[in-house]
Amino acid sequence: MSQDEPRTADVIEPPEKKVGLVKAVGILGIIGGVLLIVVGIVAWIGVTNQLTAENITIPDDAAAFQGQQVTGPFTAWVQADIINTHALAASDGKTYAELDQDDPVRATVMQASFLRSSLFTSIVAYGVALFAAGMGVLAILFGWAIHRLASVPVVIKRSTVV
Secondary structure (H helix, E strand, O other): OOOOOOEEEEEEEOOOOOOHHHHHHHHHHHHHHHHHHHHHHHHHHHHHHHHHHOOOEOOOOOOOOOOOEOOOHHHHHHHHHHHHHHHHHHOOOOOHHHOOOOOOOHHHHHHHHHHHHHHHHHHHHHHHHHHHHHHHHHHHHHHHHHHHHHOOOOEEEEEEEO
16 A cells, blocks of 8 residues: 555444434334235135125136136126126117116116126225235335335445544
């Protein structure tokens, strides 16, 4: 080492700002994420139990899942589709709004519309449950990252030694 080069030393100093609140926010993010995942799972199970309790069996002329019970979002979608197919066949391709008020098929098409709406509501509920669980995973990751960044114990500065 030549005499012209300054000597340096690493100095360990405590952080200049308090990070306790930032750590707490990170922990709250993790806790909130876990709660979102639990709520998403509970909602998914609840909707599945309700659909299963209805004992709906997909008919043989459906596009998929023939003979299976409606227990999830995909089977609910297929069942709603085949209900629409049957309703349109019964009404010669007319929807509820297109049928005359005194048409005897109108009640059947209306009932089919209600059933489809209920099935689509369950599909939306599955989507919300999945969204909540996904947001829970993100909240855990963000909370962990914030907590980890706030947990840096020291700041290292290189200073010139005189």
